[in-house]
Amino acid sequence: MHVLEYLHRNVKIIAMPMAMVVGALLCRPITAVETLTGQMITPTLIFLMLFFTFCRVKPSQMKPSMLHFWLLLFQTVACVAVYFALLPLNGVVAQGAMICVLAPVAMAAVVIAGMLGADVATMATYSLLCNMVIALFAPVVLTFTGSGECTFAQMLARIAPLLIMPFAAAQFCRFVLPAAARWISDHSQISFYLWLLSLIVIIGRTTAFILDLRGADRGVEFALAGVALVLCLLQFKAGRMLGRRYGDATAGGQSLGQKNTVLAVWMAQSFLNPLSSIAPTAYIVWQNFVNSYQIYKKDRERLKN
Template sequence: MGYNIVNKIKSYMMPIAMITGVLLHRYMDALGFLTPYLIASMLLITYCNISFKDIKFSRLHLWLILIQVFGCIIVYLLLLPVNPIIAQGAMICVLAPTATSAPVITGMLGGNVESLTAYSLLSNMTVVFVAPILFALTGEVDASSFIHSLWIVFQKIFILLFLPFFGALLLQKLLPRVHYEIQKAKSLSFYLWSIALVIITGKTVQFISDQESPNYIVEISIALAALIVCVAQFFTGRRLGSRYDNTVAGGQGLGQKNTILAIWMAQTYLSPISSIGPGAYVLWQNIVNSYQVWRNRKNL
């Protein structure tokens, strides 16, 4: 009975977390410092549950990573003449790495979990090196020069994304008991994600409410751009994956994003309003995933 109640709450946690963030948005700025720690903790739990010796990269992964890197640049350049903030909001939705929960959905859809896990690792490591360059080029980072801007972003993102990976390897080698205990606590990741979603939703709402002259057309356009990007990425990933007999992993790898990380990066290194993009992407990708799971169960 208790287990069913917990599962029921879990299924509604995304809207609960977002509504909580909206209602308590005035208090979320004080908790903003927790977000990178929550992200790092989620990644550490994820990496501790990966068998690195089973990681195998394929040609599909190469194509997906090229789309992730060059796709975000193309989207940004196409939308930049329209509005820089819309361009940033769409760009971050493409650049963001694969979600830590993507292997779970991939398994539910009968996809290749090992392939998706390998791509998730690759996409996170790629962001470590690509994101600082792109964020520095936008000119939003408060720094005296491009190189200074590059270094400011790189050191934080490197620590945030690489340290959990390195930490998981060290724990596996030096402290296997601790590594095992973290593996057992993988459900904790979901609760950390929920807390992070409350904080970043609240911060996004606060950024919007603090605007002196809000432009709702721009904000709606960012959300719509995120919708188009979301559908395009799932579609492209699935089409590309089908060529390598890996349809589900291709779609989830390219389409299901680490939106918590994306929102944090947008709020930290881009125009804060651009975080509406990945904020809306949370909703869009959950609608796509819910439809895919429903259709898959219907066809069983």
């Protein structure tokens, strides 16, 4: 058991950078397999990952708090503020920046936050709240700032199956098969390895998208990637500052900083200038470097203690 724990601890430190490298190198085969399966690999992995995580959470533990309120307020106000601040400079960059803030918390954030010591119930509650609020708020923002009409039904169809269904399945398992739920809860680290597999697929698709871009302004591309990096760091920092006031800096940081970039890329390509999707595409890389550093730092702290 000590050997397994040692391996798990050391694998966590390098796992996400290695997953990104593997995804980038195998981008063509990954994209081909994703196409053959009807884009179902990532949703299936996310469903399983959340199912394992939600088996640890009781509905009675899930209570909205003032932290959730301030996180949602920051996100909804900041996405509009960032858009209007950058609009005079470049409309495409403004759209890309806005989508990096508007995107709801990543469904995998519950997994990573749990590894970093955050309260899983707090993260699970915010994950449900944030995705539902953004499903209501995003159609207004995207219709106003973009070139196409976005509806609540379109957003809900993208969000609900991968959020509500694994939660419902996990609670059903807890009540009907409590022994199985306990085993799953005791082996919740499996969700991290499911996340790594999904990260490989996401990075593979992301790399293929970037390679297939034709005729794009390189200056705008670099500006979008740079803005995504700045916003990534700022949101992690702002989230941690808010979370610290309510006793859970890690939950705050992951809630604001770790984004559902798959949804963000879809929103940008569907309702904004498609080139703006480079920003959330780059955000995928930046947020996983931040997560890797946080896991490394957390592991060093555990060894010292």
